[in-house]
Amino acid sequence: MKEFLRELTIQADNPGVSTGQNQWAGHGKVLESYSPVDGHCIANTQVASREDYDAVIRQAQVAFEVWRLKPAPLRGDIVRQMGQQFRQHKQALGQLVSYEMGKSLQEGLGEVQEIIDICDFAVGLSRQLYGLTMQSERPDHRMYEQWHPLGVVGIISAFNFPVAVWSWNAMIAWVCGDVCVWKPSEKTPLTGIACQNIIREVLRNNEVPEGVSCLVLGGREPGEWIASDARVALVSATGSTRMGKAVAEATGRRLGRCLLELGGNNAIIITPEADLAVAVPAIVFGAVGTAGQRCTSTRRLIVHEKIYEDLKQRLQKAYTQLRIGDPMEATHHVGPLIDQQAVDDYQAALETIKAQGGTFVIEPGTLTGSGYESGCYVRPCVAEVENHWDIVQRETFAPILYLIKYATLEEAIALQNGVPQGLSSAIFTLNMREAERFLSAAGSDCGIANVNIGTSGAEIGGAFGGEKETGGGRESGSDAWKTYMRRQTNTINFGHSLPLAQGITFEL
Structure with a gap:
């Protein structure tokens, strides 16, 4: 067994259900986790049955009754201790993320660092869950607002960030007084188990009620249960636009809340005044x-x-320097796609690009032979296309870059905005007017708009999310915490009479 698996107690026949301190094997089918790095089966677990899921939700509801009454700074201190645990296990968890998901080890370690960072952020936030005081129109009255915990928060995360996105939601939800039920991607279940193992000691040492941090493994079904369950106050779902629409429909039918982080089709504008x-x-x-x-x-x-x-x-020269291979080796820039289905989607996109008239300036391809036994390694490519083509309008989760030409800044912004998604965007220019135009109301329509940095990556201090078919959700920093709480407006009459609204008189 690999040393990082031993450290995180990831073994065969892993439990598929956890309520924080306790875990047990699910009663559903066996779920095997394969590494796209080498194609090996890492471990397997039994996923949750409907009965398992209901037991978890009941336990979470009981835990919420206790957890919500603990002072927020105390909840924050428990999250601080979790951050310390992730610091201790950063190397091992980063290696597991890299091995199970296929991203580079540097990116895997960076993802764990995001957990640590959001823990630090949440600790400070636990003393800053502010409300406002408003002026009442009635004499001897005071109005203010306060924020209360929502309840059970369901977290449905995707394979590409198997631990960071969970932490963006969970750490904030916990300091807000909520309890969490996490359904990680069925493609990366072991990282979910590892995170539960890492924080278990903190939960026990602080006598945190069992059910504050829950894990339910499985595929599509547990996600559907969470989305349709009126006992789940908020559903935070990360994934495809198709999945997000299903979650929104299910929560909408019960008038529930959802936070959606869905697909992106992100563009960078390069102006003549860019520093190339x-x-x-x-x-x-x-x-x-x-x-x-x-x-x-x-x-x-x-x-x-x-x-x-x-x-x-310049791109042709840069792409020749890319090294593709085992992402756990520091010399490699590009690792594998997550599985064979992702490779099939990549190849289908290439055929569509050719059929619609695209020209490859950096050729694509799949890699085979020694070091590529998993069959999940592909060549990053660049294609000259038109923005309105169907294939360009869709998100393909693969290293395919579309090259598009423009004449005026207004045209470039229109092209940038001319897709259904609205997550991240960027412009490279040293011209202040161009930069400010891009950031103005007449500029990018995305939730993230950058100047002289790329579209990829975000700091936890800012609210993360996008518009249009990206779902409109906001996670992580800024005031995204308000999503995990309910607002209550309070009015206090400290006078000796009862003035009624709109000047109405009512005498008895």
């Missing part, structure tokens, strides 16, 4: 990092016609 020495590394990392499997991956490159050929040549 800064732009090219951002483009390449955005396009090929995590093998193009980030929701913030750069999909489209919108380049001014004056510098189009120059930039194309």
Whole structure:
């Protein structure tokens, strides 16, 4: 067994259900986790049955009754202790993320660092869950608002960030007084078990009620149970737009709340006044990092016609330097796609690009032979296309970069906005007017808009999320915490009479 698996107590016949301190094997079918790095089966578990799921929700409801009454700074201190545990296990968990998901070890370690960072953020937040005081129109009255915990928060996470996105939700929800039920991707279940194992000692030492941190493993079904369950106050779902629409429909039918982080079709605009020495590394990392499997991956490159050929040549040179292989080796830039279905989607997209008239300036392909036995390794590629083509309008979770030419900034912004998704965007320019236009109300329509940095990656201090078919959700920093709480407006009459609204008199 690999040493990092031993450290995280990931073994065969892993439990598929956990309520924090306690865990047990689910009663559903066996779920095997295969590494896209080498194709080996890492471990297996039995997924949750409907009975398992209901038991978890009942336990979470009981835990909420206790957890919500603990002072927020105390909840924050428990999250601080969790952050310390993740610091101690950063190397091992980062290795597991890299091995089970296929991203580079540096990215795996960076993802664990995001957990640590959001723990630190949540600790400070636990003393800053502010409400407002408003002026009443009635004499001797005071109005103010306060925020209360929602209840059970369901977290449905995707394979590409198997632990970070869970932490963005869970750490904030916990300091807000909520309890969490996490359904990780069926493609990366072991990282979910590892996170529960890492924080278990903290939960026990602080006598945290069992059910504050729950884990339910499985595929589509547990996600559907969470989305349709009126006992779940908020459903935070990360994944495809198709999945997000199903979650929104299910929660909408019961008038529930949902927080959606869905697909991206992110573009970078390169103007004639861009510093290309800064732009090219951002483009390449955005396009090929995590093998193009980030929701913030750069999909489209919108380049001014004056510098189009120059930039194309720079990209061709940069792409020849990419090393593809085992992501746990530091010398490799690009690891595998998550599984064979992702490879099939990549190949189908290539055929569609050709059929619609696209030209590859950096050729695609799949890799076989020694070091590529899993069959999940592909070549990052670049294609010249038109923005309105169907294939360009869709998100393909693979390292395919579309190259598009423009003449005016207004045209470039229209191209950038001219897709159904609205997550991340960027412009490279040293012209202040161009930058400010891009950031104005007439500029990017995305939830994230950057100047002279790429589309990929975000700091936890800012609210993360996007518009249009990206779902409109916001996680992590800023005031995203309000999503996990309910607002209550309070009015206090400290006078000796009861003035009624709108001047109404009512005498007895």
